[in-house]
Amino acid sequence: MSGILLNGLSLIAVGLYGLAAVQDIRYRRIANRLCFGILMLGVARWGVIADPAAAGEAVLAAALAFGVGAVLHARGYVGGGDVKLLTASILLVGAAAALPLIVAMALVGGVLSLALLAFERFRRAASSARAAPTVPYGVAIGAAAAWVLFLQLS
16 A cells, blocks of 8 residues: 555645746746645655654755755755755655665756757857856756656555
8 A cells, every 4th residue: 555655745745846846947946835845745755664764864864865965055056946946855765765765866957968068059059149058957857757766666
């Protein structure tokens, strides 16, 4: 029974990641309610798993990610929504899956960045716009988290 609940929570999370990705692509913003929804799915997931030690490790890993992310955000390297989405995602997948999540996020983010750079190069050739491109990293975070959740399906 708990496997069905965990799979259901994962499917809901993937839907929220899809919404966050669309929102990040369109507006370069991720709504707090989407990050909060994923955070609450993480809390629910750890309630179903009923492993206080692993839940505590997930909270510590998420807190560490938030701390590092807050510093990067303060320096202008990443968006605040990306920090919140990654923090909630690490709480959701757990500390043991945090490294695979971050590696997958970096790989997807790198491919996304290269694709956007190529797109910008073609777009700039056709117009005189010179604004610096931004990367909707919520797409990379969501894709990586969805992959990790898929690997965790029971």
